Amino acid sequence: MEIGAAKNKRLRRKPAAPPAAGRRGPTPPQTTLKRIADQLKVSMSTVSRVLSGQARRYRISAPTETAVSNLARQFNFVPNQLARGLRLKKTLTIGLVIPDVSNPFFAGIAHQVALGARQHGYSILLCDSQENLELEAQALGLLRHRQVEGLVLCPVGTSAAHLVDLVQAHLPIVLVDRYFPDLSLPYVAADNLTGAREATELLISNGHRCIACLQGVRGSSPNEFRVRGYQQALARHRLPVDASLLVGDSFGEQSGYIETKLLLRNRKDVTALFAFSNLLALGALRALAEEHRRIPDDISIIAFDDQPYAAYLAAPMTTVSQPRSEMGDVAVKLLFDQIQSPEREPTGGILLPTSLIVRRSVKKIK
Amino acid sequence: MEIGAAKNKRLRRKPAAPPAAGRRGPTPPQTTLKRIADQLKVSMSTVSRVLSGQARRYRISAPTETAVSNLARQFNFVPNQLARGLRLKKTLTIGLVIPDVSNPFFAGIAHQVALGARQHGYSILLCDSQENLELEAQALGLLRHRQVEGLVLCPVGTSAAHLVDLVQAHLPIVLVDRYFPDLSLPYVAADNLTGAREATELLISNGHRCIACLQGVRGSSPNEFRVRGYQQALARHRLPVDASLLVGDSFGEQSGYIETKLLLRNRKDVTALFAFSNLLALGALRALAEEHRRIPDDISIIAFDDQPYAAYLAAPMTTVSQPRSEMGDVAVKLLFDQIQSPEREPTGGILLPTSLIVRRSVKKIK
DNA sequence: AGTGTTAGCGCCAACGTTTGCGCAACACAA
DNA sequence: TTGTGTTGCGCAAACGTTGGCGCTAACACT
Numbered sequence A, B: 001m002e003i004g005a006a007k008n009k010r011l012r013r014k015p016a017a018p019p020a021a022g023r024r025g026p027t028p029p030q031t032t033l034k035r036i037a038d039q040l041k042v043s044m045s046t047v048s049r050v051l052s053g054q055a056r057r058y059r060i061s062a063p064t065e066t067a068v069s070n071l072a073r074q075f076n077f078v079p080n081q082l083a084r085g086l087r088l089k090k091t092l093t094i095g096l097v098i099p100d101v102s103n104p105f106f107a108g109i110a111h112q113v114a115l116g117a118r119q120h121g122y123s124i125l126l127c128d129s130q131e132n133l134e135l136e137a138q139a140l141g142l143l144r145h146r147q148v149e150g151l152v153l154c155p156v157g158t159s160a161a162h163l164v165d166l167v168q169a170h171l172p173i174v175l176v177d178r179y180f181p182d183l184s185l186p187y188v189a190a191d192n193l194t195g196a197r198e199a200t201e202l203l204i205s206n207g208h209r210c211i212a213c214l215q216g217v218r219g220s221s222p223n224e225f226r227v228r229g230y231q232q233a234l235a236r237h238r239l240p241v242d243a244s245l246l247v248g249d250s251f252g253e254q255s256g257y258i259e260t261k262l263l264l265r266n267r268k269d270v271t272a273l274f275a276f277s278n279l280l281a282l283g284a285l286r287a288l289a290e291e292h293r294r295i296p297d298d299i300s301i302i303a304f305d306d307q308p309y310a311a312y313l314a315a316p317m318t319t320v321s322q323p324r325s326e327m328g329d330v331a332v333k334l335l336f337d338q339i340q341s342p343e344r345e346p347t348g349g350i351l352l353p354t355s356l357i358v359r360r361s362v363k364k365i366k
Numbered sequence C: 001a002g003t004g005t006t007a008g009c010g011c012c013a014a015c016g017t018t019t020g021c022g023c024a025a026c027a028c029a030a
Numbered sequence D: 001t002t003g004t005g006t007t008g009c010g011c012a013a014a015c016g017t018t019g020g021c022g023c024t025a026a027c028a029c030t
Helices: A001-011 A034-038 A045-053 A062-076 A079-086 A104-121 A133-145 A163-167 A192-204 A220-235 A253-266 A278-290 A310-311 A325-339 B001-013 B031-041 B043-049 B062-075 B081-088 B104-120 B134-144 B161-168 B190-204 B221-236 B253-265 B276-292 B308-312 B324-342
Strands: A093-098 A123-128 A150-153 A173-176 A189-190 A212-213 A271-275 A300-304 A318-321 A349-352 A355-357 B093-098 B123-128 B150-153 B175-176 B189-190 B211-214 B272-275 B300-304 B318-323 B347-350 B355-358
Touching: A034 A045, A034 A062, A045 A062, A045 A104, A045 B062, A079 A220, A079 B081, A093 A104, A093 A133, A104 A123, A104 A325, A123 B104, A133 A163, A133 B355, A150 A325, A163 A173, A173 A325, A189 A192, A189 A220, A189 A325, A189 B175, A192 A212, A192 A220, A192 A271, A192 A300, A192 A318, A192 A355, A212 A253, A212 B104, A220 B062, A253 A271, A253 B150, A278 A300, A278 B308, A300 B189, A310 B276, B001 B175, B031 B043, B031 B062, B043 B062, B093 B104, B093 B355, B104 B123, B104 B189, B104 B324, B123 B134, B134 B150, B134 B161, B134 B276, B150 B324, B161 B175, B175 B308, B175 B324, B189 B190, B189 B221, B190 B211, B190 B221, B190 B272, B190 B318, B190 B355, B211 B221, B211 B253, B253 B272, B253 B276, B272 B276, B276 B300, B324 B347
Parallel strands: A093 A123, A093 A150, A150 A173, A173 A189, A189 A349, A212 A271, A271 A300, A300 A318, B093 B123, B093 B150, B150 B175, B175 B189, B189 B347, B211 B272, B272 B300, B300 B318
Antiparallel strands: A123 B123, A318 A355, B318 B355
C-alpha cells in the first residue's frame, strides 16, 4: 500500500509547459536539457551535444541540430554550471583573496587578475579578508568548498599555517605581494629590497642622516625586505642603524598618523620619513598638516607605492612605484601555468622591479 | 565497539588509507560522504546528517555521531558545494559586476558589498566589465549560468536591453550608481542632482559665471542628473546655460585631460571647472599643470567624488563626496531583501545624500 | 543474399549531496 | 501474545550534465 503511494508520487509529473512568460509564477522552473529533449522527442545527450557545440563530433544531423538550438534559444536555455562542474570536475573558477579591495594597491591587482581570469574563461570568487588572519582562513575554507581550481592570495599576515591543507591537496596557489620565504610556494612581489634601498639612498644622497621608517606589519615579507633595503643603504654609507627609528606595525592610515605624531614629538632630529605604504604616507600627511610641518622644507618624505594624485600634492611626492598591474598579470600567468600542467613542480617566486619616481618631497640639506 | 570492528573488517578488504601526504599522487581523490560512509559501514545519509549538524534532528546516536565527525576531520572532509547547490538549488552566491575595480569609487563599493555578502553567508563572483557594454552583457550571462541568486550591478552604459532576460527570470538585482529611470529596478545611487546643484551654487556664490563641466558618459544617469543640477543652479541665479560648456563624454582620466586642454585653448572666459568624477579631475589636474595654470588663482575647480588625497593637493580640492560604503551597504540590503522575500515587489530606488567638502580650490572672484 | 560501413542517436551511469519515507529492533504496557 | 511507542538508521530518488558505449537503420559493396 505504501509502496503504491510512493509509486504514485513518483509518477506525478508536471505537464511541462514551455515557460510561458505570461504569469508571474513563483519561480519559472529552469529550462533544462530534459525539457528540451522531451519536447523534441530526442534524448538529453543529443541536446547536450548540440548545445555544447559538439554536434559535429557526434554527427548530429543538421535538422536535429537546428531544431535543438532553436528551441533552446526560444526557451532561453541556460546550462547549469553547477551540474556541469559536478560532472566534469571543473568549475572554471579561481579564488581571489585580498586584504582590502578598497585599497588602490590591491584593487589594481584585483583588476588585473579579473581580466586575466576572464581571458582564460575563468570566473573569480572574491573574498575580502579585511586584513584579518582568521577571516582569511575562513575564506580559504570557503573557496575549497566551492571547488575553486586555483587561488590568488594576498596573505595578510606572517603565518602560513592555514595554507598547508591547501598545498597538500595540490591546489594551485599563487601568493601576491606578501609571501613566505620558507614555504616554497610560487609568488609574485615587488622587489622591495631594492626599492627601499634606492629610496633610502636618495634620501642619504640628499644629506639626510636621520631617516625614520613608518613600517607596515612586522614579519610580513614586504616589510622585512623594505627594512632590509633601508638598512643596506645605511650600511653602504656607513651610517648607524637606529632601531628606534623603525616605528609602527600596520600598513594602515591610522598607524601612519599616530607614528608620525609621535615621531614629531619625540625625535626632533628626524629629517626624513620613509612611509612603507600609500596609506601610511596618507596618515603622515595628515599628521604633518596638523603639526604645520611643511614638505619638504621641514621634513622630507618618500612613500612606497605610487598614487595617481602623488604628482599633484602640495609637495609632489617622491615614491617607489610598484608594478601593480604587472603583478596581477604575472600572478594569473603563474596560476594558470599550474592549473594547466599540474604535474610540473611549481615555479619559485618572481620579483618585479620597482621604480623610483622622483618628485619634490625630498629636500637637499646640509 | 561494533563500529571499531566494522572498521577493521573493512580495512582488511580495502586498505583505503587516509590521504597520507607521503606520496605526491596525481590527484588525491576527494573525500566524499560515500568514502566516509563506506569506511564506517553506515549510510551516506547518516554521514550527511551528522556533517550538516542535523544529527539531533534525525536522532543519530552519540557514538555514531562522534565516529563520523572524527573520521571526517581525519580525512579532512570538505563538502562539495556544487553538489550541494545542485541538490538544494541554492548556491549562496551573488554576482558583482563593476566597470573597473581599480577605480577607487567602485573599489569602495565592492569592498562593502563583499563584507555584506559575507555576513549573509554569501560569496561573490566578481566581474570587471571594463566599462564595456558587451563585456557587461557577457558577464551577466556567465553569472546566470552559475546560478547566482542575486546581482549587484554597476552598469556601464545607458542601455538596459541586456537586463530584461534577467528581470524576467525574476533574478534579484540591484543597480548601483547608474540606473535606468524607465526600468523599475531597485537601485541605489548618490543624489547627483542635489550634489551638483550645491557644487555649482558654491561656484556661483563665489562669483563664477562661466563654469565648464567635464562630463562623464552622456545619457548615463549620474551624468544626466549632474548636468541637471548644474543647470538648476544656473537657472536659479538667472545665469545663461551655454551648452558648449558641457564637454566630454567619458568618466576617464584621458577625457578630463583632453577636454581641459581644449577648454583652456578655446574658452579663455572659463573661470571654473566642474569635473564629474575623480578621474576627470585628475586629467584636468594634469592638463592644468602642463599649461601652468594654478588652482585656484587662475582657475577654480570642484570635483565629484572625494578622494583621500584631495585634502593634501597643491590646492586642496573642494569635492562632492559620495557615500561609497553606504551605497555598497544599501545595495546589499536591497538585494538580500529581494532574495529573502521574492514575492514582494522590489523596492524602488534609493538616493543617498552627497556632501560638499569645501577646501581651497575655489577662488572668490570679482 | 550476405557482409561491412557509417550516420545518427539513445541508454545509462556517473558526479556528491540532501531528505522524505519507512523499516527494523527493542521497550514496555495491556 | 498483541499493540503502541521510540530509537536509530538506510533506501533511493532527485538536482542537471556529460560521454562511453552500443544500438538501429540505411546504404554500399561483394
